[in-house]
Amino acid sequence: MTQTRPGLAAVLFDMDGTLVDSERLWDVALRELAAEYGGSLSDAARVAMVGSDATTSMRILHADLGQQWRPLGPSQEWIAARMAQLFRTGLVWRPGALGLLSAVRAAGLPAALVTSTARPLVEVALETLGRENFDVVVAGDEVRSPKPDPEPYRLAASLLGVPIERCVAIEDSRAGVTSALAAGAAVLGVPSEVPLDPVEGLHLLETLTGVDLTLLGNLLSGVDAAR
Template sequence: MTSTVPALKTLAQTPGTPRATKTPQIPAAALQAVLLDMDGTLVDSEGFWWEVETEVFAGLGHALDLSWREVVVGGPMDRSAGFLIEATGADIGIPELTLLLNEGFEERIARGVPLMPGAARLLAELVAQDIPTALVSASHRRVIDRVLDSLGAHHFALTIAGDEVARTKPHPDPYLAAAAGLGADPARCAVVEDTATGVAAAEAAGCQVVAVPSVAPIAPAAGRTVVPSLEHVDLAFLRGLMPGTVRPPAPGTGPHQP
Protein backbone atom coordinates (compact mmCIF):
# COMPACT_ATOMS: atom_id res chain seq x y z
CA MET A 1 0.00 0.00 0.00
CA THR A 2 2.64 2.52 1.00
CA SER A 3 4.75 1.78 -2.07
CA THR A 4 1.93 3.01 -4.30
CA VAL A 5 1.06 6.07 -2.18
CA PRO A 6 4.36 7.84 -1.40
CA ALA A 7 2.70 10.64 0.53
CA LEU A 8 1.16 8.28 3.06
CA LYS A 9 3.16 7.71 6.25
CA THR A 10 2.72 4.78 8.60
CA LEU A 11 4.39 3.70 11.80
CA ALA A 12 5.45 0.59 9.94
CA GLN A 13 7.75 2.82 7.90
CA THR A 14 9.18 4.53 10.95
CA PRO A 15 9.62 2.06 13.84
CA GLY A 16 9.72 3.61 17.28
CA THR A 17 9.00 7.31 17.16
CA PRO A 18 6.92 8.63 14.24
CA ARG A 19 8.44 11.27 12.02
CA ALA A 20 7.48 14.84 12.71
CA THR A 21 6.20 16.99 9.89
CA LYS A 22 6.63 20.72 9.45
CA THR A 23 3.50 22.74 10.06
CA PRO A 24 2.86 26.38 9.17
CA GLN A 25 2.61 29.05 11.84
CA ILE A 26 -1.00 29.13 12.99
CA PRO A 27 -2.88 30.86 15.81
CA ALA A 28 -2.42 29.22 19.21
CA ALA A 29 -6.13 28.45 19.51
CA ALA A 30 -6.43 26.94 16.03
CA LEU A 31 -7.18 23.35 15.13
CA GLN A 32 -3.85 21.75 14.22
CA ALA A 33 -4.88 18.24 13.18
CA VAL A 34 -7.80 15.83 12.91
CA LEU A 35 -7.31 12.25 14.10
CA LEU A 36 -9.89 9.69 12.99
CA ASP A 37 -10.72 6.19 14.16
CA MET A 38 -11.52 3.65 11.43
CA ASP A 39 -13.91 0.78 12.30
CA GLY A 40 -17.38 2.06 13.13
CA THR A 41 -16.30 5.69 12.70
CA LEU A 42 -15.32 6.03 9.05
CA VAL A 43 -16.31 2.58 7.77
CA ASP A 44 -19.33 0.47 8.65
CA SER A 45 -17.28 -2.55 9.70
CA GLU A 46 -18.02 -3.23 13.38
CA GLY A 47 -20.75 -5.65 12.33
CA PHE A 48 -18.25 -7.50 10.14
CA TRP A 49 -15.96 -8.06 13.12
CA TRP A 50 -18.78 -9.51 15.22
CA GLU A 51 -19.87 -11.79 12.37
CA VAL A 52 -16.33 -13.10 12.02
CA GLU A 53 -15.93 -13.60 15.77
CA THR A 54 -19.25 -15.46 15.89
CA GLU A 55 -18.33 -17.73 12.97
CA VAL A 56 -14.83 -18.50 14.24
CA PHE A 57 -16.10 -19.51 17.67
CA ALA A 58 -18.94 -21.51 16.14
CA GLY A 59 -16.25 -23.47 14.33
CA LEU A 60 -14.61 -24.06 17.70
CA GLY A 61 -17.89 -25.34 19.13
CA HIS A 62 -18.87 -22.23 21.09
CA ALA A 63 -21.67 -19.69 20.81
CA LEU A 64 -21.04 -16.03 21.64
CA ASP A 65 -23.41 -14.06 23.84
CA LEU A 66 -24.59 -10.90 22.10
CA SER A 67 -23.92 -8.90 25.28
CA TRP A 68 -20.19 -9.56 24.80
CA ARG A 69 -20.20 -7.43 21.66
CA GLU A 70 -20.11 -4.24 23.73
CA VAL A 71 -17.10 -5.61 25.62
CA VAL A 72 -14.95 -6.35 22.57
CA VAL A 73 -15.99 -3.50 20.26
CA GLY A 74 -13.25 -0.98 19.60
CA GLY A 75 -10.70 -2.79 21.71
CA PRO A 76 -7.25 -4.07 20.79
CA MET A 77 -7.20 -7.47 19.13
CA ASP A 78 -5.30 -9.20 21.95
CA ARG A 79 -7.72 -7.94 24.57
CA SER A 80 -10.81 -8.91 22.58
CA ALA A 81 -9.42 -12.32 21.69
CA GLY A 82 -8.38 -12.97 25.29
CA PHE A 83 -11.80 -12.00 26.62
CA LEU A 84 -13.65 -14.29 24.19
CA ILE A 85 -11.33 -17.22 24.92
CA GLU A 86 -11.85 -16.81 28.66
CA ALA A 87 -15.61 -16.28 28.31
CA THR A 88 -16.13 -19.37 26.14
CA GLY A 89 -13.39 -21.65 27.43
CA ALA A 90 -12.33 -22.29 23.82
CA ASP A 91 -9.19 -24.36 23.34
CA ILE A 92 -7.21 -21.87 21.26
CA GLY A 93 -4.39 -19.42 21.87
CA ILE A 94 -4.52 -15.68 21.31
CA PRO A 95 -2.01 -15.69 18.38
CA GLU A 96 -3.93 -18.40 16.52
CA LEU A 97 -7.28 -16.74 17.18
CA THR A 98 -5.95 -13.35 16.10
CA LEU A 99 -4.82 -14.85 12.80
CA LEU A 100 -8.23 -16.44 12.20
CA LEU A 101 -10.06 -13.20 13.00
CA ASN A 102 -7.87 -11.06 10.75
CA GLU A 103 -8.17 -13.54 7.88
CA GLY A 104 -11.94 -13.72 8.27
CA PHE A 105 -12.28 -9.95 8.35
CA GLU A 106 -10.09 -9.52 5.27
CA GLU A 107 -12.33 -11.95 3.41
CA ARG A 108 -15.35 -9.85 4.40
CA ILE A 109 -13.87 -6.61 3.09
CA ALA A 110 -12.21 -8.03 -0.02
CA ARG A 111 -14.88 -6.41 -2.19
CA GLY A 112 -14.85 -3.17 -0.26
CA VAL A 113 -16.40 -1.87 2.93
CA PRO A 114 -19.19 0.72 3.11
CA LEU A 115 -18.36 4.15 4.49
CA MET A 116 -20.37 5.58 7.36
CA PRO A 117 -22.83 8.38 6.48
CA GLY A 118 -20.97 11.67 6.18
CA ALA A 119 -17.50 10.10 6.08
CA ALA A 120 -16.76 10.77 2.40
CA ARG A 121 -17.85 14.40 2.70
CA LEU A 122 -15.80 15.02 5.84
CA LEU A 123 -12.65 13.42 4.40
CA ALA A 124 -12.99 15.41 1.18
CA GLU A 125 -13.39 18.66 3.14
CA LEU A 126 -10.31 17.99 5.26
CA VAL A 127 -8.21 17.29 2.17
CA ALA A 128 -9.56 20.34 0.33
CA GLN A 129 -8.68 22.59 3.28
CA ASP A 130 -5.21 21.04 3.79
CA ILE A 131 -5.98 19.91 7.34
CA PRO A 132 -3.35 17.43 8.63
CA THR A 133 -5.29 14.20 9.12
CA ALA A 134 -4.35 10.82 10.58
CA LEU A 135 -6.10 7.47 10.68
CA VAL A 136 -5.67 5.94 14.14
CA SER A 137 -6.97 2.39 14.55
CA ALA A 138 -6.67 -0.53 16.95
CA SER A 139 -6.85 -2.83 13.92
CA HIS A 140 -3.65 -4.39 12.63
CA ARG A 141 -1.66 -2.97 9.71
CA ARG A 142 -2.73 -5.75 7.34
CA VAL A 143 -6.38 -4.83 7.94
CA ILE A 144 -5.89 -1.08 7.73
CA ASP A 145 -4.16 -1.35 4.37
CA ARG A 146 -7.11 -3.32 3.00
CA VAL A 147 -9.66 -0.82 4.31
CA LEU A 148 -7.65 2.06 2.82
CA ASP A 149 -8.66 0.72 -0.59
CA SER A 150 -12.19 1.83 0.27
CA LEU A 151 -11.34 4.93 2.32
CA GLY A 152 -8.69 6.34 0.01
CA ALA A 153 -5.14 6.50 1.33
CA HIS A 154 -4.74 10.02 -0.10
CA HIS A 155 -7.00 11.35 2.65
CA PHE A 156 -4.38 10.70 5.34
CA ALA A 157 -0.91 12.11 5.98
CA LEU A 158 -0.31 9.41 8.58
CA THR A 159 -1.84 6.06 9.55
CA ILE A 160 -1.25 4.23 12.82
CA ALA A 161 -2.17 0.59 13.44
CA GLY A 162 -2.76 -1.18 16.73
CA ASP A 163 0.15 -3.56 16.18
CA GLU A 164 2.61 -0.68 15.62
CA VAL A 165 2.50 0.89 19.08
CA ALA A 166 3.63 -0.56 22.41
CA ARG A 167 0.19 0.05 23.92
CA THR A 168 -2.90 0.56 21.81
CA LYS A 169 -6.33 1.91 22.80
CA PRO A 170 -7.55 2.54 25.50
CA HIS A 171 -4.03 3.81 26.25
CA PRO A 172 -3.16 7.28 24.87
CA ASP A 173 -0.11 6.06 22.92
CA PRO A 174 -1.73 5.87 19.45
CA TYR A 175 -3.10 9.40 19.63
CA LEU A 176 0.07 10.84 21.13
CA ALA A 177 2.02 9.18 18.31
CA ALA A 178 -0.38 10.60 15.71
CA ALA A 179 -0.12 14.13 17.10
CA ALA A 180 3.68 13.91 17.22
CA GLY A 181 3.80 12.51 13.70
CA LEU A 182 1.81 15.49 12.42
CA GLY A 183 3.76 18.00 14.50
CA ALA A 184 0.64 18.93 16.46
CA ASP A 185 -0.18 19.67 20.08
CA PRO A 186 -2.58 16.94 21.28
CA ALA A 187 -4.74 19.61 22.93
CA ARG A 188 -5.19 21.20 19.48
CA CYS A 189 -6.20 17.91 17.85
CA ALA A 190 -9.81 16.91 17.24
CA VAL A 191 -10.44 13.17 17.53
CA VAL A 192 -13.50 11.39 16.17
CA GLU A 193 -14.27 8.02 17.78
CA ASP A 194 -17.20 5.60 18.02
CA THR A 195 -16.42 3.52 21.13
CA ALA A 196 -15.75 4.12 24.80
CA THR A 197 -12.34 2.46 24.38
CA GLY A 198 -11.31 4.89 21.67
CA VAL A 199 -12.73 7.88 23.52
CA ALA A 200 -10.74 6.90 26.62
CA ALA A 201 -7.54 6.77 24.56
CA ALA A 202 -8.12 10.17 22.96
CA GLU A 203 -9.07 11.84 26.23
CA ALA A 204 -6.05 10.36 27.99
CA ALA A 205 -3.91 11.91 25.24
CA GLY A 206 -5.46 15.31 25.99
CA CYS A 207 -7.31 15.68 22.68
CA GLN A 208 -10.71 17.26 22.03
CA VAL A 209 -13.11 14.40 21.34
CA VAL A 210 -16.19 13.93 19.19
CA ALA A 211 -17.98 10.65 19.92
CA VAL A 212 -20.20 9.11 17.25
CA PRO A 213 -21.48 5.98 19.04
CA SER A 214 -21.81 2.87 16.87
CA VAL A 215 -22.58 -0.19 19.03
CA ALA A 216 -22.87 1.12 22.60
CA PRO A 217 -24.00 4.55 23.87
CA ILE A 218 -21.45 7.12 25.00
CA ALA A 219 -22.37 9.90 27.42
CA PRO A 220 -21.29 13.53 26.91
CA ALA A 221 -18.59 14.80 29.26
CA ALA A 222 -16.18 17.69 29.71
CA GLY A 223 -14.04 17.97 26.58
CA ARG A 224 -16.28 15.45 24.79
CA THR A 225 -19.11 16.09 22.36
CA VAL A 226 -21.53 13.34 21.31
CA VAL A 227 -23.27 13.49 17.93
CA PRO A 228 -25.50 10.92 16.20
CA SER A 229 -23.44 10.60 12.99
CA LEU A 230 -20.65 12.14 10.93
CA GLU A 231 -23.33 14.04 9.06
CA HIS A 232 -23.27 16.33 12.10
CA VAL A 233 -19.52 16.97 11.82
CA ASP A 234 -17.71 19.36 9.49
CA LEU A 235 -14.51 21.40 9.61
CA ALA A 236 -16.14 24.47 11.17
CA PHE A 237 -17.56 22.27 13.92
CA LEU A 238 -14.18 20.63 14.60
CA ARG A 239 -12.46 24.01 14.74
CA GLY A 240 -15.05 25.13 17.26
CA LEU A 241 -13.99 22.35 19.63
CA MET A 242 -10.67 24.01 20.31
CA PRO A 243 -10.28 25.73 23.70
CA GLY A 244 -10.78 29.46 23.47
CA THR A 245 -13.05 29.33 20.42
CA VAL A 246 -16.78 29.82 20.04
CA ARG A 247 -18.33 26.48 19.19
CA PRO A 248 -20.70 26.57 16.20
CA PRO A 249 -23.77 24.36 15.93
CA ALA A 250 -23.18 20.87 14.55
CA PRO A 251 -24.31 20.64 10.91
CA GLY A 252 -27.97 19.77 10.64
CA THR A 253 -28.77 20.75 14.23
CA GLY A 254 -30.02 23.74 16.10
CA PRO A 255 -27.87 25.65 18.61
CA HIS A 256 -25.24 23.27 19.96
CA GLN A 257 -25.26 22.27 23.59
CA PRO A 258 -21.69 21.57 24.80
Protein backbone atom coordinates in the same frame (compact mmCIF):
# COMPACT_ATOMS: atom_id res chain seq x y z
CA MET B 1 -14.38 25.84 0.83
CA THR B 2 -15.16 25.65 4.54
CA GLN B 3 -12.70 27.77 6.48
CA THR B 4 -10.82 26.09 9.29
CA ARG B 5 -10.45 27.93 12.57
CA PRO B 6 -6.88 29.05 13.36
CA GLY B 7 -6.58 26.70 16.33
CA LEU B 8 -7.38 23.48 14.49
CA ALA B 9 -4.10 21.76 13.59
CA ALA B 10 -5.23 18.26 12.53
CA VAL B 11 -8.10 15.79 12.53
CA LEU B 12 -7.50 12.28 13.89
CA PHE B 13 -9.95 9.68 12.62
CA ASP B 14 -10.77 6.32 14.14
CA MET B 15 -11.62 3.72 11.48
CA ASP B 16 -13.98 0.90 12.51
CA GLY B 17 -17.46 2.22 13.19
CA THR B 18 -16.36 5.83 12.64
CA LEU B 19 -15.30 6.13 9.01
CA VAL B 20 -16.59 2.79 7.79
CA ASP B 21 -19.42 0.53 8.92
CA SER B 22 -17.09 -2.35 9.70
CA GLU B 23 -18.22 -3.30 13.20
CA ARG B 24 -20.97 -5.40 11.63
CA LEU B 25 -18.27 -7.27 9.69
CA TRP B 26 -16.30 -7.88 12.87
CA ASP B 27 -19.52 -9.19 14.38
CA VAL B 28 -19.88 -11.71 11.55
CA ALA B 29 -16.30 -12.96 11.85
CA LEU B 30 -16.23 -13.13 15.65
CA ARG B 31 -19.48 -15.07 15.83
CA GLU B 32 -18.24 -17.43 13.12
CA LEU B 33 -15.07 -18.10 15.09
CA ALA B 34 -17.05 -18.74 18.27
CA ALA B 35 -19.15 -21.27 16.35
CA GLU B 36 -15.96 -22.84 14.97
CA TYR B 37 -14.91 -23.38 18.59
CA GLY B 38 -18.24 -25.00 19.44
CA GLY B 39 -19.80 -22.07 21.28
CA SER B 40 -21.59 -18.78 20.79
CA LEU B 41 -20.41 -15.27 21.55
CA SER B 42 -22.43 -13.42 24.16
CA ASP B 43 -23.68 -9.91 23.44
CA ALA B 44 -21.85 -8.61 26.51
CA ALA B 45 -18.54 -10.00 25.29
CA ARG B 46 -19.11 -8.57 21.83
CA VAL B 47 -19.79 -5.12 23.28
CA ALA B 48 -16.61 -5.35 25.37
CA MET B 49 -14.58 -5.96 22.20
CA VAL B 50 -15.67 -2.79 20.37
CA GLY B 51 -12.67 -0.52 19.94
CA SER B 52 -10.22 -3.08 21.33
CA ASP B 53 -7.13 -4.49 19.65
CA ALA B 54 -7.05 -8.06 18.32
CA THR B 55 -5.19 -9.52 21.30
CA THR B 56 -7.68 -8.11 23.80
CA SER B 57 -10.62 -9.22 21.67
CA MET B 58 -9.35 -12.79 21.45
CA ARG B 59 -8.81 -12.92 25.20
CA ILE B 60 -12.41 -11.77 25.69
CA LEU B 61 -13.71 -14.34 23.19
CA HIS B 62 -11.78 -17.22 24.76
CA ALA B 63 -12.95 -16.25 28.26
CA ASP B 64 -16.53 -15.89 27.07
CA LEU B 65 -16.42 -19.43 25.69
CA GLY B 66 -14.72 -20.79 28.81
CA GLN B 67 -11.69 -21.69 26.68
CA GLN B 68 -8.99 -19.57 28.25
CA TRP B 69 -6.54 -22.37 27.51
CA ARG B 70 -6.58 -21.57 23.80
CA PRO B 71 -3.45 -19.85 22.42
CA LEU B 72 -4.13 -16.40 21.05
CA GLY B 73 -2.09 -16.74 17.85
CA PRO B 74 -4.29 -19.15 15.88
CA SER B 75 -7.44 -17.20 16.78
CA GLN B 76 -5.88 -13.93 15.67
CA GLU B 77 -4.75 -15.49 12.41
CA TRP B 78 -8.22 -16.92 11.73
CA ILE B 79 -9.90 -13.58 12.39
CA ALA B 80 -7.35 -11.67 10.29
CA ALA B 81 -7.88 -13.95 7.29
CA ARG B 82 -11.68 -13.81 7.54
CA MET B 83 -11.73 -10.05 8.06
CA ALA B 84 -9.50 -9.51 5.02
CA GLN B 85 -12.16 -11.30 2.94
CA LEU B 86 -14.95 -9.21 4.44
CA PHE B 87 -13.04 -5.92 4.14
CA ARG B 88 -12.42 -6.47 0.43
CA THR B 89 -16.10 -6.84 -0.38
CA GLY B 90 -18.17 -5.34 2.44
CA LEU B 91 -16.77 -1.99 3.60
CA VAL B 92 -19.18 0.94 3.33
CA TRP B 93 -18.79 4.51 4.55
CA ARG B 94 -20.57 5.72 7.67
CA PRO B 95 -23.03 8.59 7.07
CA GLY B 96 -21.21 11.87 6.53
CA ALA B 97 -17.74 10.34 6.93
CA LEU B 98 -16.57 10.62 3.32
CA GLY B 99 -17.84 14.19 3.06
CA LEU B 100 -15.99 15.28 6.19
CA LEU B 101 -12.78 13.52 5.19
CA SER B 102 -12.98 15.16 1.76
CA ALA B 103 -13.46 18.58 3.37
CA VAL B 104 -10.43 18.04 5.61
CA ARG B 105 -8.26 17.17 2.61
CA ALA B 106 -9.62 20.00 0.46
CA ALA B 107 -8.68 22.47 3.21
CA GLY B 108 -5.14 21.12 3.33
CA LEU B 109 -5.57 20.12 6.96
CA PRO B 110 -3.40 17.22 8.19
CA ALA B 111 -5.29 13.99 8.86
CA ALA B 112 -4.38 10.77 10.64
CA LEU B 113 -6.00 7.37 10.80
CA VAL B 114 -5.74 6.01 14.35
CA THR B 115 -7.11 2.49 14.67
CA SER B 116 -6.91 -0.58 16.88
CA THR B 117 -6.97 -2.76 13.76
CA ALA B 118 -3.65 -4.36 12.80
CA ARG B 119 -1.66 -3.03 9.83
CA PRO B 120 -2.37 -5.89 7.36
CA LEU B 121 -6.14 -5.33 7.66
CA VAL B 122 -5.69 -1.55 7.61
CA GLU B 123 -3.92 -1.92 4.28
CA VAL B 124 -6.98 -3.71 2.90
CA ALA B 125 -9.30 -1.03 4.30
CA LEU B 126 -7.18 1.74 2.74
CA GLU B 127 -8.21 0.43 -0.67
CA THR B 128 -11.65 1.82 0.20
CA LEU B 129 -10.60 4.74 2.40
CA GLY B 130 -7.85 6.01 0.09
CA ARG B 131 -4.24 6.08 1.21
CA GLU B 132 -3.91 9.62 -0.08
CA ASN B 133 -6.45 10.81 2.48
CA PHE B 134 -4.13 10.31 5.45
CA ASP B 135 -0.77 11.86 6.21
CA VAL B 136 -0.20 9.36 9.02
CA VAL B 137 -1.61 5.92 9.85
CA VAL B 138 -1.24 4.44 13.35
CA ALA B 139 -2.34 0.80 13.45
CA GLY B 140 -3.11 -1.26 16.53
CA ASP B 141 -0.05 -3.48 16.19
CA GLU B 142 2.29 -0.50 15.87
CA VAL B 143 2.00 0.78 19.43
CA ARG B 144 3.13 -0.70 22.72
CA SER B 145 -0.15 0.16 24.44
CA PRO B 146 -3.28 0.27 22.24
CA LYS B 147 -6.55 2.07 23.00
CA PRO B 148 -7.81 2.86 25.66
CA ASP B 149 -4.21 3.92 26.42
CA PRO B 150 -3.43 7.43 25.08
CA GLU B 151 -0.34 6.26 23.18
CA PRO B 152 -2.00 5.85 19.73
CA TYR B 153 -3.32 9.42 19.63
CA ARG B 154 -0.17 10.92 21.12
CA LEU B 155 1.88 9.08 18.51
CA ALA B 156 -0.35 10.31 15.67
CA ALA B 157 0.01 13.95 16.74
CA SER B 158 3.77 13.51 17.16
CA LEU B 159 4.14 12.01 13.68
CA LEU B 160 2.12 14.88 12.23
CA GLY B 161 4.26 17.37 14.13
CA VAL B 162 1.29 19.13 15.76
CA PRO B 163 0.27 19.67 19.41
CA ILE B 164 -2.32 17.09 20.48
CA GLU B 165 -4.23 19.89 22.22
CA ARG B 166 -4.96 21.42 18.80
CA CYS B 167 -6.29 18.15 17.35
CA VAL B 168 -9.84 16.85 17.15
CA ALA B 169 -10.24 13.08 17.39
CA ILE B 170 -13.37 11.44 16.02
CA GLU B 171 -14.39 8.19 17.69
CA ASP B 172 -17.28 5.75 18.07
CA SER B 173 -16.12 3.51 20.93
CA ARG B 174 -15.56 3.85 24.66
CA ALA B 175 -11.98 2.63 24.36
CA GLY B 176 -11.25 5.14 21.62
CA VAL B 177 -12.86 8.04 23.47
CA THR B 178 -10.87 7.19 26.60
CA SER B 179 -7.65 7.05 24.59
CA ALA B 180 -8.19 10.37 22.82
CA LEU B 181 -9.30 12.26 25.92
CA ALA B 182 -6.35 10.96 27.92
CA ALA B 183 -4.01 12.03 25.11
CA GLY B 184 -5.33 15.59 25.35
CA ALA B 185 -7.32 15.89 22.12
CA ALA B 186 -10.75 17.41 21.74
CA VAL B 187 -13.08 14.49 21.05
CA LEU B 188 -16.18 14.18 18.90
CA GLY B 189 -18.09 10.98 19.62
CA VAL B 190 -20.38 9.46 17.00
CA PRO B 191 -21.50 6.09 18.42
CA SER B 192 -22.32 3.24 16.05
CA GLU B 193 -22.75 -0.17 17.70
CA VAL B 194 -22.36 0.80 21.36
CA PRO B 195 -23.80 3.89 23.11
CA LEU B 196 -21.33 6.38 24.53
CA ASP B 197 -21.81 7.73 28.02
CA PRO B 198 -21.50 11.51 28.40
CA VAL B 199 -18.16 12.36 29.98
CA GLU B 200 -16.33 15.63 30.46
CA GLY B 201 -14.63 16.75 27.26
CA LEU B 202 -16.67 14.49 24.96
CA HIS B 203 -18.97 16.11 22.40
CA LEU B 204 -21.64 13.74 21.12
CA LEU B 205 -23.44 13.71 17.78
CA GLU B 206 -25.65 11.06 16.21
CA THR B 207 -23.94 11.28 12.80
CA LEU B 208 -21.13 12.98 10.93
CA THR B 209 -23.59 14.25 8.36
CA GLY B 210 -23.30 18.03 8.23
CA VAL B 211 -20.14 18.18 10.35
CA ASP B 212 -17.64 20.70 8.94
CA LEU B 213 -14.33 22.21 9.92
CA THR B 214 -15.94 25.16 11.67
CA LEU B 215 -17.77 22.77 13.99
CA LEU B 216 -14.55 20.84 14.66
CA GLY B 217 -12.70 24.07 15.36
CA ASN B 218 -15.40 25.10 17.80
CA LEU B 219 -14.66 22.00 19.87
CA LEU B 220 -11.22 23.39 20.65
CA SER B 221 -12.88 26.50 22.03
CA GLY B 222 -15.21 24.50 24.22
CA VAL B 223 -18.30 25.20 22.12
CA ASP B 224 -20.74 22.30 22.46
CA ALA B 225 -21.35 20.60 19.13
CA ALA B 226 -24.37 18.60 20.24
CA ARG B 227 -27.53 19.16 18.27
